[in-house]
Amino acid sequence: MLNIGVGRRVAMRSALAICAGLTLCCSPAKSAPPAGAAPAPQQLWGDMKPVVSVKELMRDMIDPIADNIFDAIAIVDTPHGTVQHVPKTDEDWDKIRIGAVTLAEGAYLLKVQRPFAPAGDDKTKSPVQGEELTPTQVQAKVEKDPVLWNAKIEALRNVGLEVMEIVRTKKVDELWDASDNLDAACENCHVAFWYPGEGKFLKGLDNKLEGLFGKDAPRPDRSRAR
Numbered sequence: 001m002l003n004i005g006v007g008r009r010v011a012m013r014s015a016l017a018i019c020a021g022l023t024l025c026c027s028p029a030k031s032a033p034p035a036g037a038a039p040a041p042q043q044l045w046g047d048m049k050p051v052v053s054v055k056e057l058m059r060d061m062i063d064p065i066a067d068n069i070f071d072a073i074a075i076v077d078t079p080h081g082t083v084q085h086v087p088k089t090d091e092d093w094d095k096i097r098i099g100a101v102t103l104a105e106g107a108y109l110l111k112v113q114r115p116f117a118p119a120g121d122d123k124t125k126s127p128v129q130g131e132e133l134t135p136t137q138v139q140a141k142v143e144k145d146p147v148l149w150n151a152k153i154e155a156l157r158n159v160g161l162e163v164m165e166i167v168r169t170k171k172v173d174e175l176w177d178a179s180d181n182l183d184a185a186c187e188n189c190h191v192a193f194w195y196p197g198e199g200k201f202l203k204g205l206d207n208k209l210e211g212l213f214g215k216d217a218p219r220p221d222r223s224r225a226r
Helices: 002-026 054-070 090-111 135-144 147-169 172-193 194-214
Strands: 076-078 083-084
Touching: 054 090, 054 147, 054 172, 090 147, 135 147, 135 172, 147 172, 172 194
Parallel strands: none
Antiparallel strands: 076 083
């Protein structure tokens, strides 16, 4: 009886080995990726989560770094005449490049959904009633028209890309146009989402100046210290 039991166990083991071999032979083979195919992109381990509000992001990152571009060129009146300030050294161009890269990359942080202002901040800075929207009103405008919001972000990013190319070629003359483009990108977004009333006022003032003094009449300074 002992010998028969051992024989059965040996027979069962042999049968299991044969079945395993058949299973491996019959299993579909995994197809190899085509030669030269790029590896599948790795997925991020989590969604991007904002740390600060739009208002804080602009105040503490985008607005200060934009000064690397705005301040790179200037015309200064001195007692000895007009002096033009332009980048001359490698350090000057490095500072502009840092501004351009940070602006181009940082602009896309505005695409990450975040509150417009920090908690508890729902005040305007302008003393003129209705000139400047509250953070809650701005948030509502962004949610109502996210396509326009994204278009303004792309316009800001494009200026960063433009300045990156200028740094590569070191074409000083093109910095003047880039600075104007940056000012326009900022102001157009602000008028669309922050203080739309001022846009109408400035447009009306432009029309009056043009009617009184012609198209070459000096325009008001549209920069706003916030």
